Amino acid sequence: MTNYKLTDQDFRQINLRCLCGFELGWNYERMQGSGYLYTILPQLRKIYGDNTPELKEMMRVHTQFFNTSNFFNTIITGIDLALEEEQGVKAKDAVVGMKAGLMGSFAAIGDSIFGALLPAIFGAIAATLAIKGNPLGLVIWFIAQMGVILFRWKQLPWAYKEGVNLVTKMANKLSAVTDSASLMGIFMVGALVATMVNVKFAWAPTIGSVPLNIQNNLDMIMPRMVPAIIVGLVYWLLGKKGMTSTKAIFLVLILSVLFSALGVLAKG
Amino acid sequence: MSIQWWQILILTLYAGYQVIDEIQFWSSLNTPIFGGLLTGLVMGDMKTGLVIGGSMQLMVLGIGTFGGASKLDANSGTILATAFSVATGMDATQAVSTLAVPVASLMIYMDILGRFTNTFFAHRIDAEVEKMNYKGIERYFVAGILPWSLSRMIPVFLALAFGGGLVAKVVAYLNGPLKWLGDGMSTAGAVLPAVGFAILLRYLPLKKHVSYLFLGFVITALLTTLFGNIQAIGTAVGSVVKNFSGSFNGLSMLAIALIGLALALINYSHASAMIESKGAAAVATAVDAKGEIEDDEL
Structure with missing residues (x-):
């Protein structure tokens, strides 16, 4: 039992340090380890007191390997501080276990929601408008990201008060949200394939003396079929062993130049 | 037209800022679209910047920093491609594939170097x-800003300050003796978003929601x-009929996104109703999952 209770001012300090500095020390050895210590260092000093052996022990604990989504990391911080404030250095094993246990699952959810889904939806709208020379889509995306920052700001006091309960509650809500957001993401990709891959068949062989307009025939079957086929092929390619996104990008680049030079494809 | 010193200064500073935004705030000022917009404004051609930034954005839609892996630095690529495209008069789509993509992939090594230095x-x-020494801890932690920013600022600065001559030569070749390559690069620029999609x-649960992929594609x-055909008719009629005042816009992507949002909301209410009815079971599995992780720890 320690004597210190976290205040709103502490939450503000942790959030500020987290938002401005959590990943500055990211390195291959312990990833966000030093960042975790940096965000809660003032609070650790208040809980254990300066120059105590307990503080040194906990500082050592908090520089160890840590890596999670930086959109969810303060949930773990909140639960951690509630435990340490209650039990002091005796909570060490529980804290280490909780950090290791939660960081993996939050990393996965955070990456899929904030790394893939939001860019898919807002990036798609912003990019489509940008290519027409209109920066308005970026404004919409910016507003959405401000909402995300607000969410990151609020989760620390929630987690501190509700502890592990919050994780269970959130897991239920998040799975419904993630599922629906992925649905919308997939829908948007479909829409993007139909509008943003502007290539067409340039190859027009003549049969006898009649030129055969392949592109027009394809349009009659299904408009925008060429982009759909290209995306399908790349999707299949990415499933191959040893294929990375960078390799795929260069492969597509080379093939596009080749087919363009042969007169099969053209910018449309 | 050469690049002015103040343009180099602003773009170099932005190159250093964007990576910090990327790892910290994620405010959307770290995206290639903003990079293109800013570079375009600084260079005096916003449209070119938006086109290059938008294309790069589409290419990297699904590429996030997963588990700290280095990814294509689309933003640095966009900065350089936009700056040189405006300065040398290179076609924007061509700049995407000749400059932005190679730069973005070379910058992966700078990212690795930066993360390594932080060790x-x-x-x-x-x-x-x-x-x-609490002050010391904080000082060395905040010093991490140096490897992050400098790993972007140094190459962007060097390229902007000394790369102009080389890029101008490349442009001359692509428009002259190597025109087939130049055209190919333009086509490639148009195909590259397909890779992003x-x-x-690959990151989205495609098998579960594949019907929505078809729906999104076919509707659009x-x-x-x-819309394209109506616009074409409108233009044609406008050139013949004198008092014709109709104006036709292209398809609004926001409208399509709202259809997607409606479908997502319907799915959400179904999914949360399902979870509510299975509430107890879900909580039980969540607790199980936790227990499992704690076992691992022991």
Whole structure:
């Protein structure tokens, strides 16, 4: 039992340090380890007191390997501080276990929601408008990201008060949200394939003396079929062993130049 | 037209800022679209910047920093491609594939170097922890800003300051003796978003929601053809009929997104109703999952 209770001012300090500095020390050895210590260092000093052996022990604990989504990391911080404030250095094993246990699952959810889904939806709208020379889509995306920052700001006091309960509650809500957001993401990709891959068949062989307009025939079957086929092929390619996104990008680049030079494809 | 010193200064500073935004705030000022917009404004051609930034954005839609892996630095690529495209008069789509993509992939090595350098500071922090020197811990932690920013600022600065001559030569070749390559690069620039979409689909639960991929594609493909044809008719009629005042816009992507949002909301209410009815079971599995992780720890 320690004597210190976290205040709103502490939450503000942790959030500020987290938002401005959590990943500055990211390195291959312990990833966000030093960042975790940096965000809660003032609070650790208040809980254990300066120059105590307990503080040194906990500082050592908090520089160890840590890596999670930086959109969810303060949930773990909140639960951690509630435990340490209650039990002091005796909570060490529980804290280490909780950090290791939660960081993996939050990393996965955070990456899929904030790394893939939001860019898919807002990036798609912003990019489509940008290519027409209109920066308005970026404004919409910016507003959405401000909402995300607000969410990151609020989760620390929630987690501190509700502890592990919050994780269970959130897991239920998040799975419904993630599922629906992925649905919308997939829908948007479909829409993007139909509008943003502007290539067409340039190859027009003549049969006898009649030129055969392949592109027009394809349009009659299904408009925008060429982009759909290209995306399908790349999707299949990415499933191959040893294929990375960078390799795929260069492969597509080379093939596009080749087919363009042969007169099969053209910018449309 | 050469690039002015103040343009180099602003773009270099932005190159350093954007990576910090990327790892910290994620405010959308770290995206290639903003990079293109800013570079375009600084260089005096916003449209070119938006086109290059938008294309790069589409290419990297699904590429996030997963688990700290280095990714294509689309933003640095966009800065350089936009700056040189405006300065040398290179076609924007061509600049995407000739400049932005190669730069973005070369910058992966700078990212690795930056993250590697930070290991040094992590060891300094360990030493300061032993000394209980709190200011020292914080100083070495904040110093991590240097490897992050400099790994972007130095190459962007060098390229902007000294790369102009080389790029001008490349442009001359692509428009002259190597025109087939130049055209090919333009085509490639138009195809590259397809890679972004495919990567994104790999990260999304495609099997479960594949019907929505078809729905999104077909609705948009039909409407975009329709809108395109009406615009063409409108232009044609406008050139013949004197008092014709109708104006036709292209298909609004926001409208398509709202259809997607409606479908997502319907799915959400179904999914949360399902979870509510299975509430107890879900909580039980969540607790199980936790228990499992704690076992691992022991």
